[in-house]
Amino acid sequence: MNPPSSSASAPAVSIIVVSADSGPSLRDGVREVLAGTLPLELILIDNASTDGMPQAIARAHAGDARLRVIENGANLGFGPAVNRAAAQACGETLLVLNPDCLLQETALQRLLDILEAHPRAGLVGSVVCDADGQPDPASFRRDPLLRRALTSLFGGAGEGVAIDGAMPDRVVEAEAVSGAVMLLPRGVFQQLGGFDEGYFLHCEDLDLCRRVRDAGYQVLLAGDVRVPHGKGSSSRHRPVFVSRYKHRGMWRWFRKFDPAARNPLLAAVVWLGIWGHFLLLVPGQWWRARQRVRGGNA
Incomplete structure (x- = not known):
């Protein structure tokens, strides 16, 4: 199915969540997204879960046209699943969201506002936090070049992968942000060919951030947006x-x-x-x- 190029009724954003035996946190994340009033669609694409949670969510929200559940017959991996969901998305903006994230409407609106305010932005991320509110260092990092990895490993002088100091509390340019929350214009995502399907799980977010920058766009971290993020069930x-x-x-x-x-x-x-x-x-x-x-x- 080809999404419309424009429509007065098109959602402001298409939120894509990939599940794979994600457990109860998936139900909580979906409920949080659908509790808001922003015009959106939520595409839940499932990689052959056996816990029954995607089907239970579909039944619980059967009357909500904003939710679509796509069931894959096998575990395709994270990036391939996102790409398939994006091909069916109707929104001009895509938000890739981990199943264990609790995204409040105010946080989503702030991310959309930042994207609109920065014409060169190709990707906007947020600070993801654990249950105690501690930011994940992966929210704001550099490309994991070998020389940087060795600096971090051995504590030598020079630039490491992690960025020292407190997590920013404002919008800053970054080399890479966490794949748990990634907002992109659909046009940029399509221009890049989506996620590299050569990755099955992990590092595809680093790859996408790098390709966004190589294409001449900015990767931005919304340091003032904090999103609770649990540890994945898988x-x-x-x-x-x-x-x-x-x-x-x-x-x-x-x-x-x-x-x-x-x-x-x-x-x-x-x-x-x-x-x-x-x-x-x-x-x-x-x-x-x-x-x-x-x-x-x-």
């Missing part, structure tokens, strides 16, 4: 699965954008480092997952 219940794709995403981003990847020897060392790190993490992740299963069955 990360808790399938930590090895998630970690595998996170490390795979690191390698893809490095190969695409880091000048260091042009050196074959250095690239080989990075490959070994990424996958060696993954293998070191697996035993602890597997053990903690087993403990959670045992605790839930007790």
Whole structure:
């Protein structure tokens, strides 16, 4: 289905949420979005969840025309699912929202206002916070170039991946923002071809931010917009699965954008480092997952 290019009845924004066994936090996030009065559509696209939550949400909001639920027959990954939802979106602005985010209407309106006020903006993010209100450092960061990663790892002099100091409380330009909340003009998203589907999960947000900047647009962080964000259910219940794709995403981003990847020897060392790190993490992740299963069955 091709969305209309313009319409008086078109929503101000199309909000895209990808679910994959996201649990009760998905229900809470959908309820928060639909509690507002802004003209919007919410496209919930599900990657073959087995928890029944998307279907329960569809039943609970059956009378609300703003909600559409799309069920994929398989887990396509985050980026591919967003791309498929975006192809069916009617709004001229897209908001990619994690299923465990609670986005209030005032925060959404502020993001829309910032996008409108900055003609060169290609992407606007927010500060995502944990349950205690602590900002996630991933909300405001630099490209994870190898030289920066090494600086951060060994505490050397120079520029690291993380940005030192307090999280901004105003609109600032950024290299990268969190993929949990990303607002874009639909035209920019289409110009870039959407998310790179070579990523399955993790690092596709870094990739998109980089391509937005390479295309001549600004990536902005709305430092005065704080959005509560929980830890994803998939990360808790399938930590090895998630970690595998996170490390795979690191390698893809490095190969695409880091000048260091042009050196074959250095690239080989990075490959070994990424996958060696993954293998070191697996035993602890597997053990903690087993403990959670045992605790839930007790």
